[in-house]
Amino acid sequence: RKEVEQDPGPFNVPEGATVAFNCTYSNSASQSFFWYRQDCRKEPKLLMSVYSSGNEDGRFTAQLNRASQYISLLIRDSKLSDSATYLCVVWSGGFKTIFGAGTRLFVKA
């Protein structure tokens, strides 16, 4: 079993739609959680950290469920520019920052 698992998609949604991604992690001792965005042939860029109480940044909402060991990302009012791969990232201390394989999102006009 992979340490961080994501549905690879692709998710094809129309502009304005709401879309949600989930990610599960296996290490119950994991300490920090993040979502990164990666455009084609570019480096991953931090989208947002994920806090235990849940957090929101504009159209993006992240949730953490420690009991079930999953993280979610909700994107409201999707824009064409949201088309990218979204990477779930889990830090378990020290050097252990583990990336999921990513979920691909295509937003269409």
Next chain:
Amino acid sequence: DTGVSQNPRHKITKRGQNVTFRCDPISEHNRLYWYRQTLGQGPEFLTYFQNEAQLEKSRLLSDRFSAERPKGSFSTLEIQRTEQGDSAMYLCASSLNGSGNTIYFGEGSWLTVV
């Protein structure tokens, strides 16, 4: 721009040649990482430095790979006797101890072995 800097950005080399990539992390960051990414996969951990000490190496890092971080500043990743399977994007990232380990990536170095 004070982000993570990598060079060269692209490298095409013949099988069997040696290549070296350089990474300059964000200046105050003491942690430095190398990752490798292939199409359709997330970044895979290769190695980690805290200051100048290389504290962890992945089993993915064969004997042909070596990384250094002299003086705890920039880092180099060398691949000797390159193979076609080494073709990938090599990503450098850095973070600051105690920041919850938010890591920041450079733009990556694309390696194509022909």
